[in-house]
Amino acid sequence: MTNRESHFSASQHPFLYFQVLFLTAQFEAAVAFLFRVERLRSHAVHVALVLYELRLLLKSLGQSAQLLSQEPGDPPMIRRLNFIRLLMLYTRKFESTDPREALQYFYFLRNEKDSQGENMFMRCVSELVIESREFDMLLGKLEKDGSRKPGIIDKFAGDTRSIISKVALEAENKGLFEEAVRLYELAKNPDKVLELMNKLLSPVIAQVSVPQSNKERLKNTAVAIAERYRSQGTAAEKSFNSTFYLLLDLMTFFDEYHAGHVDRAYDVIERLKLLPLTQESVEERVAAFRSFSDEVRHNLSEVLLAAMNILFTQYKRVRGAPAGTPGRSQITIEDRGMQLRSQARALITFAGMIPYNMAGDTNARLVQMELLMN
Structure with a gap:
């Protein structure tokens, strides 16, 4: 505890010390202090959100900075708040169980970028979907006719396809190929749908079909995709297309053979x-x-x-x-x-x-x- 916190008995009177910092325009320090108190953490975050929207918050220049930091050249009393870290620390406790609520907070990061220049809203949404596995609820669902039933993301973003594509790529990079297939189809990207389906089908087509098996599940997925694409006239790049339908035919061959x-x-x-x-x-x-x-x-x-x-x-x-x-x-x-x-x-x-x-x-x-x- 700092000398100033001891002077104001901050641990016994956190609101008093918060008022001292806030009324002297030390907004960043006030928020960071309140955030350290577990029972007052939500208050700290909501005060920070108001300050952020009013453009009164001095933010850290990098996402990797401490919650409260100082940049070279800043005046001695100036402190910067790592707003991105603040929100991500706060939502971490409930994002997997209440992704709807977490998405409300992530929306405040729509104009923020990380050190690689990536939009933080899209990055957080991507991680949220992958962690919670609430694909349909958050990003929408593909209907039988090929149309997309909107998800919660539609309330926050106009360009939902780019966000869904981002999540699909993240799922693919993590080896979640079946989830990535669903997402790429939702994003209307038949090339990636068939490219990944070909990778999934190849190891299983020669296996014996057993109810509830990996092969049976993948076969049902592939047949549904083939029926949708044929009825809608959707076609992927020629090599992906020909490989996909050949693998389906070979699966039929092996099913007849094993039977x-x-x-x-x-x-x-x-x-x-x-x-x-x-x-x-x-x-x-x-x-x-x-x-x-x-x-x-x-x-x-x-x-x-x-x-x-x-x-x-x-x-x-x-x-x-x-x-x-x-x-x-x-x-x-x-x-x-x-x-x-x-x-x-x-x-x-x-x-x-x-x-x-x-x-x-x-x-x-x-x-x-x-x-x-x-």
């Missing part, structure tokens, strides 16, 4: 023209492979193994059919067996030619299944 629907799975992979099913198409598919994104390439081993297993399953079924049973394309059993073996060899050739290091023993397993068909 034991080998013929339907075969039809999907044949329609996608991702793999060569004739020797003549090998080079064409190898050339096309170079244009695929990493999200697609990452799944190539699993796609090849599943496709080879489908051919092997069909081969066993054909070889086990009674004499005179027509094949899948009304050709003889022998001809169908030769066709399936030829397709298997095309997959082996393709796997050896593509400029990509596949996982583990993929090639060995492919060759092993192909040998079982001879």
Whole structure:
């Protein structure tokens, strides 16, 4: 405690000492003193807000300064208040439980910038949304028709899209990709929506779909996005767009495959023209492979193994059919067996030619299944 505080018995009579400082125009010191008393902290903040709005508050030049500080060149009695720190310290106790209330205070920072020149209102809103996870309440919600239901932020800002984009970027930087997808869609940024969805889908498309699983949740999200974009005519940058829909088709392929629907799975992979099913198409598919994104390439081993297993399953079924049973394309059993073996060899050739290091023993397993068909 300073000598002046002792003289006025400030700890016993905080309002008296506050009045002394305030009435001698030491507004910053008055606010800082009152803020130190826990039960009077809210009064200190509200006095500071009034002074700030009346432009009577001498503020610190940097956000990192102490609550009360002095700059070189200031007269001896002059002190500056770190207004930004004052508000952030005050709201810290309730921002996660009452983000609506915190937003009211952050609005006073709309004309303040941090040391990097970033708008403090946008920065605080971004941190508030990420911490509270109240995305819909604060920033608004996407309706089924693609329109945006306003959030609380609409009461404070006209350019809500830039704020939502800022929060989306913050979520993305923190690795909260699913939240970032929702926010980028809210901000009408299809490029980022599909870019992140591709990253999310790639690791799970070959997994078995189980209710309540990560894959099932992501699949439902992706399908909803695809339906919205198709109905509204929304399109992202071509590479993101093509990768997204290819990953969705591959997810369908694996769902059919894991369900034991080998013929339907075969039809999907044949329609996608991702793999060569004739020797003549090998080079064409190898050339096309170079244009695929990493999200697609990452799944190539699993796609090849599943496709080879489908051919092997069909081969066993054909070889086990009674004499005179027509094949899948009304050709003889022998001809169908030769066709399936030829397709298997095309997959082996393709796997050896593509400029990509596949996982583990993929090639060995492919060759092993192909040998079982001879």
